[in-house]
Amino acid sequence: MTEKGHLPEKGFPYGSSSGNKEEKQPVSIWVIIPVVATVLGSGIPAGYCLGVINTPQEIIRTWVKATVLAHSEHLLTQTEELYVWAVIVSTYVIGAVMGCPLGGFLAHKGGRRMGLFINHLLFLVAAALCTTCKLADSIYMLIFGRFISGVCAGLSCSLMPMYLSEVAPEALRGVMAVLLPSAMCLGLLLSQILGLEFILGTRECWPYLLGGFGVPVTIALLLQPLLPISPAYCYIVLEDEGRGKKALHQLRGGPSKSVEAEEMALHALMIKNKFCEHGLSLMGMIKNEKYRLPMVIVMIFNMGQQFSGINAVFYYSTLIFRSAGLTNKESQGASIGAAAVNWIVSIIAITLIRYTRRRALLLNSAALCVVAQGILMASLALIPSVSAASYISIIAMLSFVFAYNLGIGPVPFMIATELFSVGPRSIGISIGSTSNWISNLIVGLTFPLVQDLIGEYSFICFMVSSTLLWIFTYKYLPETLGKDDLTTSNTPTSLEDSSSDTQTDV
16 A cells, blocks of 8 residues: 555546556456446436427427316417427426435445435436326326436436446546447437337327336336445445455456556545545635636536537427428437437447547548538528428438537437546536526527527527637547546636646547
8 A cells, every 4th residue: 555655746637548558358247237237227218208298399399288178177378388398398397407406415425326226217217207197187197207218317317427437447548438429319219109100109009108218127126126336436436446456356257456456546545635625615626716717617508508509409490390391200310310319429439538649530521510500500491492401400300410410419418427536426416417407498499489489590509609719628628538627637726827737630
């Protein structure tokens, strides 16, 4: 064990690419099980609930009007109907905003596994409410089910990247952190496909469509007893070195490698001797100068992800395509195509994250998003006079989804795992996730109004946002590839300091 007097002055970059490399080991089954369980129980349901409300919206709105009329003998006006629908849609995001900080608290106080168990259990409750709301003839059950599923989505955004990055071997930590957006994209695609009229998007089957995410959640709950504990949580939070070594032994498929075990033990010792922080509060991190820039980076990236306009596509994609002159079936097909591209490129991004610099991914992704949105806006404006413009708009929208998933999509979900050490990591991830969902809520509530006011030119707002994100990334983001804990090594502590540490990666 390293003596207190010999601890490094700058802190210890746990999980970073230091000079000591362990020999490569095959990924054990105890790493694969957490991946399967969290993808099925957290990632897929979060994406599924995000998109499932889009395709059958006309059928559900008809049921809402009929239910209100039956219970109160009041026929909703068009404005009242839109208001009720906005509540049904937005309660999911409001729940997610509340769930994000709760995820960080659960991860630190109860442990990563306990947090995931609570998350999966609540997801199952939400699925039951959504499935039985029509049978009970209750709009309130639908709204409450959407709210609980939103809380669970927020928990997923905090818990899943943190847990997977801590149980994974060093070489796969970046990959593990971006499995969440990929799983969400898959859930979104499944919801769009199952929502087709000839599958579950009917007047009789839509409740089973809304609660369909309960199937993968049930499988995840059955896998819950097999989930290994996080070694980092044992060493850093529980301060139980013996339990941490057992966890490493299980995860690595044999005796724990001395380098990884010694790194965690050293980090725990540094925390004990006040060389680095552990269990910081939010105010403590705000007051600590070295955490300010990482917090700003995490917040800006997560806000920029939502203000890029991606969820305008999936909340209102059918509306966009129908206003472009497509039929209802053509609009649904285009929405499913966008969701398919979204998922396929998210799979490609998993490999890119492992080998590509984060600055390069973000800079190129933001630039391509601006170009694609410009073409989309122009093609939508030309639809009344140019017949081919409707097809160009579809291609432009798919191109935007492709560009988004190259960098703006995956990087914000994993950047906090590389900017913060284990101690403050739960708060850092919660801050990013909360910023993400608040921005999601703003876009979801304002986009229909802006679109109604200025039509296709509403995409100018998203183009400006992506341009500002490009500028911020170019000026202030330090490269984090292979450097998990920049807050304890060489992260600049102010925006002025950071400009000298960045480099051109376009």
